[in-house]
Amino acid sequence: MSLQRFMKEAVSEWMRGKGPDSDIVISSRIRIARNLVEHPFPMLATDSQLEAVIEKVIGASGQEAFQQLGDFELVKMEDLSDLEKRVLIEKHLISPNLAEESRKGAVLLSNNESVSIMINEEDHIRIQCLFPGFQLKEAWNLANKIDDIFEKQLDYAFDEKRGYLTSCPTNAGTGIRASVMMHLPALVMTQQMNRILSAIGQVGLVVRGIYGEGSEALGNLFQVSNQVTLGQSEQEIIDNLESVARQIVEQERMARKQLMEKSKIVLEDKVCRSYGILQHARVIESKEAAQRLSDLRLGIDLGIINNVSANILNELMVMTQPGFLQQYSGQKLTPEQRDEKRARLIRERLLIEHHS
Amino acid sequence: MRCQECGERPATLHFTKIVNGEKTELNLCEQCAQEKGDLLNQGTDAFSIHHLLSGLMNFDQNIPTAPERSERALRCETCGLTYNQFAKSGRFGCSNCYKSFSPKLDPLFRRIHGNTTHSGKVPTRAGGQIKLKRELQSLKDELKRSIEEEAFERAAEIRDQIRELEKKIASG
Numbered sequence: 001m002s003l004q005r006f007m008k009e010a011v012s013e014w015m016r017g018k019g020p021d022s023d024i025v026i027s028s029r030i031r032i033a034r035n036l037v038e039h040p041f042p043m044l045a046t047d048s049q050l051e052a053v054i055e056k057v058i059g060a061s062g063q064e065a066f067q068q069l070g071d072f073e074l075v076k077m078e079d080l081s082d083l084e085k086r087v088l089i090e091k092h093l094i095s096p097n098l099a100e101e102s103r104k105g106a107v108l109l110s111n112n113e114s115v116s117i118m119i120n121e122e123d124h125i126r127i128q129c130l131f132p133g134f135q136l137k138e139a140w141n142l143a144n145k146i147d148d149i150f151e152k153q154l155d156y157a158f159d160e161k162r163g164y165l166t167s168c169p170t171n172a173g174t175g176i177r178a179s180v181m182m183h184l185p186a187l188v189m190t191q192q193m194n195r196i197l198s199a200i201g202q203v204g205l206v207v208r209g210i211y212g213e214g215s216e217a218l219g220n221l222f223q224v225s226n227q228v229t230l231g232q233s234e235q236e237i238i239d240n241l242e243s244v245a246r247q248i249v250e251q252e253r254m255a256r257k258q259l260m261e262k263s264k265i266v267l268e269d270k271v272c273r274s275y276g277i278l279q280h281a282r283v284i285e286s287k288e289a290a291q292r293l294s295d296l297r298l299g300i301d302l303g304i305i306n307n308v309s310a311n312i313l314n315e316l317m318v319m320t321q322p323g324f325l326q327q328y329s330g331q332k333l334t335p336e337q338r339d340e341k342r343a344r345l346i347r348e349r350l351l352i353e354h355h356s
Numbered sequence: 357m358r359c360q361e362c363g364e365r366p367a368t369l370h371f372t373k374i375v376n377g378e379k380t381e382l383n384l385c386e387q388c389a390q391e392k393g394d395l396l397n398q399g400t401d402a403f404s405i406h407h408l409l410s411g412l413m414n415f416d417q418n419i420p421t422a423p424e425r426s427e428r429a430l431r432c433e434t435c436g437l438t439y440n441q442f443a444k445s446g447r448f449g450c451s452n453c454y455k456s457f458s459p460k461l462d463p464l465f466r467r468i469h470g471n472t473t474h475s476g477k478v479p480t481r482a483g484g485q486i487k488l489k490r491e492l493q494s495l496k497d498e499l500k501r502s503i504e505e506e507a508f509e510r511a512a513e514i515r516d517q518i519r520e521l522e523k524k525i526a527s528g
């Protein structure tokens with residue numbers, strides 16, 4: 001398969017990177033957890049009970065109001081290869097937990113992949129809406145709408161005091177997890193992230209790196225999300241996250257401006273070196289690729305590089321993950337083979353850029 | 357056993373916290389446990405919420421004391437999960453677990469969310485029932501008052517209303 005055709009199928013709406021403030025906010029995500037009454041949570045349910053949950057969700061998605069939202073496809077985990085599951089994880093459409101731990105796990109995917117409804121993950125239903133750029137409210141409106149349509153047919157486990165009842169007590173109440181993925185290279189370069197991390201912790205939000213283990217954020221990509229789900233309304237949770245994310249966006253813009261004013265030549269050098277390496281490297285590890293792609297993207301945002309489109313970071317961060325590389329190659333690869341393949345895919349992707 | 361924090365109230369909550377392989381036992385009353393929970397929460401960094409949660413819920417299995425035995429007996433009749441199993445896995449087994457373990461959950465939710473009561477979205481259909489149930493409760497309260505005041509005519513009226521409402525609730 002040609003890279004262009006592969007990309008057409010591989011790139012989700014959120015990776016195309018068109019959206020408000022998408023120079024810094026890569027994507028906005030809302031996920032709400034719901035469970036059905038009189039069915040044990042997936043952890044304790046029998047296979048036939050879990051199958052019944054899938055049937056109920058299929059039934060609820062047959063309603064006309066749901067059909068009007070677009071085309072959806074139900075994908076069962078048992079029908080996918082490990083590699084296919086991995087690709088869905090790397091595109092943020094399903095959780096590792098659904099792919100690896102669930103019995104009778106399934107996902108209802110919209111054709112532009114902005115909606116993915118996980119079935120039989122830790123909870124019976126997890127509605128996820130993933131939008132490009134800074135669009136938390138839009139993502140919530142859609143998730144909320146799907147939730148309302150489902151509730152017309154499904155009996156949700158809900159309690160007056162505890163709200164929506166979830167398998168894990170950390171999700172109870174609203175069942176909502178709102179998050180934004182942000183590209184913060186200037187705050188990292190100016191060593192302001194620690195200060196911001198600790199400030200964010202104090203307002204009930206969590207920050208973590210998106211790729212890589214622990215606190216190391218590959219590609220300077222961070223996810224900020226709410227931690228509290230009980231005792232605040234959905235609106236309060238979203239407003240809180242939105243206002244904090246807005247402040248981080250402003251700080252990142254300020255740090256970029258300062259870098260351009262105070263050390264323009266150093267910054268240009270860093271960006272252009274990374275661009276050169278991405279264009280010419282024959283072997284590249286994922287850690288280095290992430291850093292170089294982040295540099296290139298910053299260069300594009302600051303006008304240092306003009307002939308490359310900005311969504312290159314979002315796309316290539318996903319497409320140079322192990323699952324994607326192997327999917328593209330059509331075979332399993334050793335880590336060494338992956339580093340070679342990764343370098344080639346990046347080179348080819350940059351060539352498409354110059355010819356289009 | 358007395359609460360080791362205030363030394364006054366009986367210790368009803370027994371935690372075993374394992375930090376870097378070192379085991380610390382905490383025997384606290386509910387009030388002190390709450391305060392401690394809040395304190396612990398303030399130091400929570402981005403990556404430790406699940407760790408903290410399982411730490412706080414991890415009851416010691418090896419040293420059975422009187423109140424622990426009763427905790428062990430706490431079991432959800434619907435799905436069969438015991439409170440101890442819940443404490444270990446950090447996961448409820450079914451929606452009814454919330455009722456079955458209800459006496460233990462306020463401190464837990466306060467520790468996780470700083471709050472115990474939902475104030476967000478209410479589903480339309482299940483929410484309608486909630487409204488009716490709230491009405492029913494207030495009628496029952498009124499009935500009690502009228503009986504105490506020996507306003508038996510009024511009480512009979514209310515009793516009819518209650519029957520009506522209960523029928524409505526039962527029919528969904």
Ligand SMILES: [Zn+2]
Nearest residue numbers: 359362385388
């Ligand atoms: Zn005490």
Ligand SMILES: [Zn+2]
Nearest residue numbers: 432435450453
């Ligand atoms: Zn249960």
